[in-house]
Amino acid sequence: MESDGEEEVRRIVTDEEKLEAQNFNIFDLPDVPKGLPPHLELQRTRVVCEVKAPLHATGTIYSGAYISSGVDNSVNLENFSENFKVDVISLTKTDMVFDMIGIPPGVANAFRRILLAELPSMAIEKVFVVNNTSIIQDEVLAHRLGLIPIVADPRLFEYLSENDQPNERNTIVFKLHVKCPKGDPRRKVLSSELKWLPNGSELLKESAGGSTTNPKTHTSFSRSQDSFPEFADNPIMPSFQDILIAKLGPGQEIELEAHAVKGIGKTHAKWSPVATAWYRMFPEVILLKEFEGKHAEELVKVCPRKVFDIEEMGQGRKRATVARPRDCSLCRECLREGDETIEGEAKSKGKAEAKSEGKTEAKSEGKAEAKGKRDWVDQVALRRVKNHFIFTIESTGSQPPDVLFTEAVKILEDKCERVISELS
Amino acid sequence: MEHGSFKDNSHATFTLGEEDHTLANAVRFVLNQDPRVTVGAYTIPHPSLEKVNIRVQTTGDPAKEVFKDACQELMQMNRHVRSVFDKAVTEYKAEQERKEKKAAEELKRQRELFGSMDIESN
Numbered sequence: 001m002e003s004d005g006e007e008e009v010r011r012i013v014t015d016e017e018k019l020e021a022q023n024f025n026i027f028d029l030p031d032v033p034k035g036l037p038p039h040l041e042l043q044r045t046r047v048v049c050e051v052k053a054p055l056h057a058t059g060t061i062y063s064g065a066y067i068s069s070g071v072d073n074s075v076n077l078e079n080f081s082e083n084f085k086v087d088v089i090s091l092t093k094t095d096m097v098f099d100m101i102g103i104p105p106g107v108a109n110a111f112r113r114i115l116l117a118e119l120p121s122m123a124i125e126k127v128f129v130v131n132n133t134s135i136i137q138d139e140v141l142a143h144r145l146g147l148i149p150i151v152a153d154p155r156l157f158e159y160l161s162e163n164d165q166p167n168e169r170n171t172i173v174f175k176l177h178v179k180c181p182k183g184d185p186r187r188k189v190l191s192s193e194l195k196w197l198p199n200g201s202e203l204l205k206e207s208a209g210g211s212t213t214n215p216k217t218h219t220s221f222s223r224s225q226d227s228f229p230e231f232a233d234n235p236i237m238p239s240f241q242d243i244l245i246a247k248l249g250p251g252q253e254i255e256l257e258a259h260a261v262k263g264i265g266k267t268h269a270k271w272s273p274v275a276t277a278w279y280r281m282f283p284e285v286i287l288l289k290e291f292e293g294k295h296a297e298e299l300v301k302v303c304p305r306k307v308f309d310i311e312e313m314g315q316g317r318k319r320a321t322v323a324r325p326r327d328c329s330l331c332r333e334c335l336r337e338g339d340e341t342i343e344g345e346a347k348s349k350g351k352a353e354a355k356s357e358g359k360t361e362a363k364s365e366g367k368a369e370a371k372g373k374r375d376w377v378d379q380v381a382l383r384r385v386k387n388h389f390i391f392t393i394e395s396t397g398s399q400p401p402d403v404l405f406t407e408a409v410k411i412l413e414d415k416c417e418r419v420i421s422e423l424s
Numbered sequence: 425m426e427h428g429s430f431k432d433n434s435h436a437t438f439t440l441g442e443e444d445h446t447l448a449n450a451v452r453f454v455l456n457q458d459p460r461v462t463v464g465a466y467t468i469p470h471p472s473l474e475k476v477n478i479r480v481q482t483t484g485d486p487a488k489e490v491f492k493d494a495c496q497e498l499m500q501m502n503r504h505v506r507s508v509f510d511k512a513v514t515e516y517k518a519e520q521e522r523k524e525k526k527a528a529e530e531l532k533r534q535r536e537l538f539g540s541m542d543i544e545s546n
Contacts, residue, residue, distance in 0.1 A: 084504060416451075420492055420496065
């Protein structure tokens with residue numbers, strides 16, 4: 001009765017097929033590209049440094065930024081834990097260089113700020129001057145003494161507030177007594193002359209009653225500091241013994257007592273335990289075309305940090321390769337148009353000729369050569385890898401740099417905890 | 425301190441005292457990674473005052489919870505950073521010790537070699 005076209009094809013749809021239809025995701029098909037297209041991936045993960053300015057420097061941290069491409073930009077704890085890596089490049093008692101990969105720039109900057117300003121250390125705060133006949137004024141001398149780094153672990157000490165009594169748990173006492181006898185030449189006062197007084201202050205306080213029994217000093221140490229196990233064998237002293245404090249002429253004398261307390265860099269930079277701490281992003285140098293022969297040699301010569309190298313390819317052909325991208329300081333010499341340096345010879349030659357021959361002719365020759373020499377200008381791509389930081393920490397000597405970094409991370413944790421407890 | 429509305433608790437501004445860019449920028453990053461957040465930002469009203477205002481707007485969840493979760497996640501990230509860093513440092517130190525030992529042994533071996541050579545020449 002009916003024509004073939006109108007006959008319905010009946011089939012039994014199995015449960016498996018129903019499940020498949022429900023879970024169908026177009027991104028799972030084998031030939032659909034996963035992730036972002038390469039130019040967007042470049043924008044997301046690299047800072048492109050051009051001659052004029054860097055591009056894509058701000059990170060796209062919004063979790064839904066690429067949702068229309070089906071890419072989830074969010075980084076939760078599991079992703080972070082998987083991708084986070086630390087590589088220590090060098091570690092000495094005072095300096096440390098290490099790589100942190102997979103950490104967001106805001107957190108890396110937080111570590112840097114805490115290292116500089118919020119890690120405690122010990123520094124001289126109060127100076128009791130008994131006698132100062134040198135040409136350095138009292139306050140200048142006190143300022144200089146405050147800046148001297150002291151080798152003492154601040155975790156063993158407590159903060160000293162206004163109402164507290166200075167005692168062996170919150171103060172370190174130093175004494176400086178130097179004299180330049182008459183007839184002697186001028187002498188230098190170095191930080192090695194600061195003597196540690198483990199038993200506390202020796203200067204007597206003026207008591208109101210005028211009683212001579214039990215004179216009080218400026219500190220009340222109940223026990224000597226060198227009875228502490230940490231200081232028994234290594235006395236407290238300045239990190240560097242050769243810091244110049246003052247100079248004394250003949251007949252001049254300095255006698256003073258200095259009290260060091262715990263503080264943080266925010267209050268005064270003398271309490272910053274790092275000489276400095278900084279980070280830079282990991283550089284990536286890509287050659288967009290093959291550099292051969294003369295161009296390769298020019299490229300290698302131009303870079304002041306020797307990032308490029310020549311590779312012999314056999315048959316006398318040379319090629320430039322990126323040997324040490326880590327050393328790139330982003331001077332952008334390889335991106336410049338190039339009007340001087342290598343071409344200087346051509347110009348000076350042109351100038352000399354100009355004096356003897358016609359001016360315009362020689363000049364244009366020199367210029368044409370100069371323009372021709374750097375035709376590889378746009379073929380080097382300088383980039384920085386986001387989320388990969390090369391951290392350098394230089395400690396002043398009170399604590400080793402790896403301890404400093406661990407403390408800084410602990411401090412950021414404490415801040416978060418404080419906020420959470422405030423909110424609850 | 426939370427400044428929000430009683431009717432709609434998905435939008436709020438949190439004022440933190442004695443904080444600055446150090447914590448605020450780090451929290452802002454973690455906050456924006458949360459898919460429930462539509463607006464996550466911070467300002468510092470005046471640089472002389474140590475106050476930070478963190479604005480959180482979410483897609484329905486209470487802002488306080490989302491902010492707390494962000495702080496928790498930042499805390500856990502820090503713990504992870506610390507453990508990975510400590511491990512890397514101990515590995516590096518062990519590696520250095522091994523290298524030094526090898527170098528010392530090599531030096532000793534060479535010294536013995538030269539020592540024996542002198543005896544032979546005599």
